[in-house]
Amino acid sequence: MKQLWLFNQINSDLQRVEKELHAYIETDFPVLDQSAVQLLDAGGKRLRPAFTLLAGKFYGYPIDKLLPVAMALELIHMATLVHDDVVDASTTRRGRPTVKAKWGNIVSIATGDYLLAKALELLAQINHPDVSRILAEVSVEMSQGEIQQIKASNDVNQNLKQYYYRIKRKTAMLISASCKLGAIVSSAPRREVWALGAYGHDLGMAFQVVDDVLDVTSEASELGKPVGGDIRQGIMTLPLILALDRSKDKDQLRKILGKTEKTEGEITESIRMIKESGAIEASMHYVDLYINKANTHLQELPNVPTRKALVELACFIKARKF
Amino acid sequence: MKQLWLFNQINSDLQRVEKELHAYIETDFPVLDQSAVQLLDAGGKRLRPAFTLLAGKFYGYPIDKLLPVAMALELIHMATLVHDDVVDASTTRRGRPTVKAKWGNIVSIATGDYLLAKALELLAQINHPDVSRILAEVSVEMSQGEIQQIKASNDVNQNLKQYYYRIKRKTAMLISASCKLGAIVSSAPRREVWALGAYGHDLGMAFQVVDDVLDVTSEASELGKPVGGDIRQGIMTLPLILALDRSKDKDQLRKILGKTEKTEGEITESIRMIKESGAIEASMHYVDLYINKANTHLQELPNVPTRKALVELACFIKARKF
Numbered sequence: 227m228k229q230l231w232l233f234n235q236i237n238s239d240l241q242r243v244e245k246e247l248h249a250y251i252e253t254d255f256p257v258l259d260q261s262a263v264q265l266l267d268a269g270g271k272r273l274r275p276a277f278t279l280l281a282g283k284f285y286g287y288p289i290d291k292l293l294p295v296a297m298a299l300e301l302i303h304m305a306t307l308v309h310d311d312v313v314d315a316s317t318t319r320r321g322r323p324t325v326k327a328k329w330g331n332i333v334s335i336a337t338g339d340y341l342l343a344k345a346l347e348l349l350a351q352i353n354h355p356d357v358s359r360i361l362a363e364v365s366v367e368m369s370q371g372e373i374q375q376i377k378a379s380n381d382v383n384q385n386l387k388q389y390y391y392r393i394k395r396k397t398a399m400l401i402s403a404s405c406k407l408g409a410i411v412s413s414a415p416r417r418e419v420w421a422l423g424a425y426g427h428d429l430g431m432a433f434q435v436v437d438d439v440l441d442v443t444s445e446a447s448e449l450g451k452p453v454g455g456d457i458r459q460g461i462m463t464l465p466l467i468l469a470l471d472r473s474k475d476k477d478q479l480r481k482i483l484g485k486t487e488k489t490e491g492e493i494t495e496s497i498r499m500i501k502e503s504g505a506i507e508a509s510m511h512y513v514d515l516y517i518n519k520a521n522t523h524l525q526e527l528p529n530v531p532t533r534k535a536l537v538e539l540a541c542f543i544k545a546r547k548f
Numbered sequence: 549m550k551q552l553w554l555f556n557q558i559n560s561d562l563q564r565v566e567k568e569l570h571a572y573i574e575t576d577f578p579v580l581d582q583s584a585v586q587l588l589d590a591g592g593k594r595l596r597p598a599f600t601l602l603a604g605k606f607y608g609y610p611i612d613k614l615l616p617v618a619m620a621l622e623l624i625h626m627a628t629l630v631h632d633d634v635v636d637a638s639t640t641r642r643g644r645p646t647v648k649a650k651w652g653n654i655v656s657i658a659t660g661d662y663l664l665a666k667a668l669e670l671l672a673q674i675n676h677p678d679v680s681r682i683l684a685e686v687s688v689e690m691s692q693g694e695i696q697q698i699k700a701s702n703d704v705n706q707n708l709k710q711y712y713y714r715i716k717r718k719t720a721m722l723i724s725a726s727c728k729l730g731a732i733v734s735s736a737p738r739r740e741v742w743a744l745g746a747y748g749h750d751l752g753m754a755f756q757v758v759d760d761v762l763d764v765t766s767e768a769s770e771l772g773k774p775v776g777g778d779i780r781q782g783i784m785t786l787p788l789i790l791a792l793d794r795s796k797d798k799d800q801l802r803k804i805l806g807k808t809e810k811t812e813g814e815i816t817e818s819i820r821m822i823k824e825s826g827a828i829e830a831s832m833h834y835v836d837l838y839i840n841k842a843n844t845h846l847q848e849l850p851n852v853p854t855r856k857a858l859v860e861l862a863c864f865i866k867a868r869k870f
Contacts, residue, residue, distance in 0.1 A: 258695045309657050335631050335657060336694045342664060343687035346671075350680035358672035358680070365665035372658045373580045 232539050235532065236279040239289060243275045243296050250297065251344060261325045261337040265304050268322045273433075274299040274404040280539075281408025281422050283532040291411040294352050299404050301345035302361065306368060306400075309338040322450075356410050364399045371395025380460035382470055382484045389464055390431070397437075398430030421526035425536065428520035432513045433543050438463035439509050440546075442500055454493045460486065464512065465505045473503035513544050554861050557854065558601040561611060565597045565618050572619065573666060583647045583659040587626050590644045595755075596621040596726040602861075603730025603744050605854040613733040616674050621726050623667035624683065628690060628722075631660040644772075678732050686721045693717025702782035704792055704806045711789055712753070719759075720752030743848035747858065750842035754835045755865050760785035761831050762868075764822055776815045782808065786834065787827045795825035835866050 233240055244266075251262045275296035282292040311324040312334045326334045349358050374392050378384055405426030409419040440449060441456045442465050456463050466483060473479050479499045482492045500506070517540045527533055555562055566588075573584045597618035604614040633646040634656045648656045671680050696714050700706055727748030731741040762771060763778045764787050778785050788805060795801050801821045804814045822828070839862045846855055 253692060255692055255695045255699070257699055258692065306661075309661060312653065312657055331634065331653060332698055333695070335634055335660075336691055336698065338657075338661075339628075339631060339664075339694065340688065340691035342661075343684065343691050346668065346680070346687055347684035349668075350677065350684045353677050353680070355672065355675050358668070358675070362665060362669035362672045365668055366662065369658055369662035369665050370575060370577055370580065372661065373577045373655070376654055376658065377577070377579055 232535055232542055233276050233280075235283065235535065236276060239279055239293070240272055240276060243272065243279075243293060243300065246293065247297055247300060250348075251301075251341065253340070257329060257333055258337060258340055261308075261329055261333055262304075262341060264322070264328070265308055265325055265337065265341075272300060274303050274400060277401060277404035277426060278408035280532055280536060281405045281414075282412040284418070284422075284528055284530060285409065285412035285414045288412055292408055294348050295357060295407050295411055296404075298345045298348040298352065298357075298361065299400065299407070301341050301348065302365065303400060305338040305341035305345065306372075308334050308341070310372070352411075354411065357407055360403050360407060360410075364403045367395045367399055375461060378462060380484055380486055381462060382480050384462045384467055386464075386467060389462065389467055393431060393434040393438075394427070397434040398427045401430030401433065402426035418527055421523045425520045425523040425540075428516045428523065429540055429543060432516035432520065432540070435464050435509055435513050435516070436543060436546060439465055439506055439513075442466075442497055443506055454497055457483065457493050457496055458488060464509045465500050468508045469500040469503040469505035472505060472508070473499050475499045475502075479503075510544070517541065517544055554857055554864055555598050557605065557857065558598060561601055561615070562594055562598060565594065565601075565615060565622065568615065569619055569622060572670075573623075573663065575662070579651060579655055580659060580662055583630075583651055583655055584626075584663060586644070586650070587630055587647055587659065587663075594622060596625050596722060599723060599726035599748060600730035602854055602858060603727045603736075604734045606740070606744075606850055606852060607731065607734035607736045610734055614730055616670050617679060617729050617733055618726075620667045620670040620674065620679075620683065621722065621729070623663050623670065624687065625722060627660040627663035627667065628694075630656050630663070632694070674733075676733065679729055682725050682729060682732075686725045689717045689721055697783060700784060702806055702808055703784060704802045706784045706789055708786075708789060711784065711786055715753060715756040715760075716749070719756040720749045723752030723755065724748035740849055743845045747842045747845040747862075750838045750845065751862055751865060754838035754842065754862070757786050757831055757835050757838070758865060758868060761787055761828055761835075764788075764819055765828055776819055779805065779815050779818055780810060786831045787822050790830045791822040791825040791827035794827060794830070795821050797821045797824075832866070839863065839866055 247266060248263070251259075251266065253259050253262070278296040278299060279287075279289075279292055282288065308325050311326040312331050324334075325337055329337075345361075349361065352358075371392050371394070374388070375396070378388060378392070402423045403426070406419055406423035409422045414422070438456060441453065441463065444453055446453050452458075457466065460483075462483070470476055470480055470483065479496055482488060482496045485492070488496075520540045521537050524533055524536055569588060570585070573581075573588065575581050575584070600618040600621060601609075601611075601614055604610065630647050633648040634653050646656075647659055651659075667683075671683065674680075693714050693716070696710070697718070700710060700714070724745045725748070728741055728745035731744045736744070760778060763775065763785065766775055768775050774780075779788065782805075784805070792798055792802055792805065801818055804810060804818045807814070810818075842862050843859050846858055849855055
């Protein structure tokens with residue numbers, strides 16, 4: 227698991243989430259066990275559990291209540307990843323082969339269903355109506371976002387509104403829920419639950435824009451997956467939408483991005499055009515706006531050290547390279 | 549919706565389940581809306597909602613409590629169908645093209661995830677810890693059954709125990725839960741909740757064996773999907789397992805069923821061998837055993853007219869042709 231130094235104050239509990247998740251998803255089915263563990267071990271930053279724990283830090287940190295919620299959030303996230311891999315036809319994630327690449331679509335679907343079922347099981351144990359309701363609402367929205375992404379593939383006439391609609395559902399809503407639920411199970415005042423949710427939403431939006439920028443600007447070795455994956459799959463991300471508007475080669479770019487199948491040469495060429503158009507800098511400007519907005523919401527919260535950590539986390543999102 | 553005359557006493561409420569499901573899954577996303585509605589309209593016998601309503605009939609029939617549970621059960625069932633279609637590579641179901649055949653794997657996954665999310669939303673509204681717990685447990689088991697089916701594909705050395713393990717998870721557990729939950733939300737005595745669950749389990753097992761027999765003996769026009777689908781996909785059902793043991797052509801049958809790819813000629817040939825072996829009659833003997841067992845459990849329940857309907861339902865399961 228890649229550890230962020232920002233998570234120092236919750237480090238040992240994040241490791242506990244990790245360990246308990248391992249035990250919780252264990253099953254007697256060799257393939258299922260391997261695929262779920264592969265997915266868990268591929269790691270990631272465990273952002274969602276971290277947000278839940280950090281939100282709890284403001285309100286007495288009732289770890290026994292926070293832990294199952296953090297686990298449920300990561301299970302839902304993992305399930306969407308493994309189903310997305312089928313949708314995206316991805317072969318590597320975080321430098322490792324995806325479940326899909328290793329075992330195929332069928333195991334990917336079953337693994338996702340299994341992880342969702344385990345999340346449902348945890349929710350039944352948590353037995354908190356608000357937790358169940360919020361996660362159900364987010365799940366419905368997430369599946370609708372998935373469909374919108376399919377529908378909008380290779381559509382070069384997309385606008386910013388459609389893009390924001392999609393990344394809100396793909397990323398921001400679950401991160402927002404992670405913050406909110408940490409506050410809710412810690413009995414935070416209503417106004418502060420709202421503020422943490424708003425912080426998570428804005429941070430999640432910034433996080434996804436950075437992700438979409440990295441897909442264009444990064445190196446495969448840093449990214450853990452091939453660069454230009456979104457372009458290859460016809461996903462119209464912010465840098466693409468902005469470049470289609472401002473590139474001096476916009477007609478040529480439009481032609482490439484509108485194709486269902488693109489050659490590697492066309493992908494390299496479109497990356498060059500996107501970078502030259504200034505779309506990367508413009509995208510990062512949106513990141514700044516979201517991060518500033520996220521930090522504003524933190525002013526509503528008690529001034530404890532965790533608040534400073536959350537501000538730093540927001541700044542880190544912008545600077546991240548992976 | 550194909551209506552069974554046995555459901556006369558709950559007919560209008562089953563139609564209400566249907567109508568409310570239509571309204572509940574409605575979404576602004578054209579593809580998602582169409583795929584979910586296609587799945588719903590393909591119909592089926594709405595067995596699971598029917599069992600929930602019938603179970604409630606024993607205990608005052610609190611329809612407002614029964615309705616959302618019946619809907620959640622059908623949503624979970626629909627979600628597994630649409631994900632199974634990807635796994636099974638089926639192109640028709642109940643005489644209509646599957647979501648997979650019409651829109652592809654990606655929409656099938658998203659549609660299944662959407663329906664599961666809507667079920668989760670309903671469960672959050674129902675807010676009954678036993679309902680959530682039981683459906684979570686069943687969902688976990690169902691996804692494990694799915695994996696076992698993948699793992700056991702084309703494995704001609706399977707035994708009855710493995711087969712029963714699989715159909716329990718594929719079918720019996722959700723039907724058992726349908727009966728049990730109808731009783732639970734109607735505040736049935738504990739012992740009777742158990743008896744209804746046991747009835748549902750045994751009936752579900754019988755139902756799946758009949759399904760597996762029909763796949764061999766039926767005509768495509770009656771079945772609504774191609775005959776021999778299980779053989780084509782390498783799913784070792786009871787008639788196959790029994791025929792592998794008793795057919796005079798067992799070596800040849802073993803050779804065909806063990807192949808990953810089978811020609812249509814080989815499928816026709818294997819159907820002939822299975823029928824000749826007496827495996828169909830032997831399978832139906834197991835159906836009898838399960839149905840008798842199911843009816844025994846009904847003796848624990850109050851002697852109301854619904855009890856007679858459930859006995860008749862069990863007998864109908866055996867005689868069904870679709």
